Amino acid sequence: MDAIILDPCCGGRSFWFDQADQRALFGDIRSEEHTLCDGRAFNITPDLNMDFRAMPFPNESFRLVVFDPPHLRRAGSESWLRAKYGILGDDWRDDLRRGFAECFRVLKPEGILIFKWAEVQIPVSQILALTDSKPLFGHKYGRRNGTHWIAFMREAA
Incomplete structure (x- = not known):
């Protein structure tokens, strides 16, 4: 494997400057x-x-993982929001808990996880409670902009 970066929920690769960056492996369930x-x-x-x-x-x-999971619980079945971002199922807490665990598992020691969350239906505080890892830095509040970018570092081996 040549990629050093993993984007396991790449969607349309919307936030990437180079959507074909050879350092990254782009994954998605869809x-x-x-x-x-x-x-x-x-x-x-x-x-x-x-x-x-x-x-x-x-x-x-991987040295870096970018985790941008679906953040919507409700969206019309034919809506562009659902098409663009996907939707969380009824077991969303367990799904995201497992997602965080997997992201940290595939990170090298002292590797970086960048987590992106759009706080439109579920507060970021509820999401951060799903992992024992403590964030390094990021947006603490979404009052002006509902999108949070939060950085974590995996503990050393």
Whole structure:
């Protein structure tokens, strides 16, 4: 494996400056093509179809993991929000708890996890309670902007 960065919920790779960055492996459970209401194409084309709750990598495989899981509990079945971001199931707490655990498992010691959360339906405080790892830094409050970027570091071996 040549990639040193893992994005296990890449979606449409929207926040990447280079959506084909060779240092990264882009994964997602979905492979889909959509036409948005304004006619633009929105495609989810991961390098590898995978489930962030059970990733197919050995322990300590990546130096950096970017974890941007679905953040919606409710969205119309044909809405562009659901198409773009996906939706959490009824077991969302367990799913995200398992996702955090997997992200830390595949990180090398002292590797970095960048976590992205859009606080539109579930407060980020409820999400951070799903991992024992303590954040280093990031947005503590979403009053002006509901999107949080939070950095973690895996403990040394």
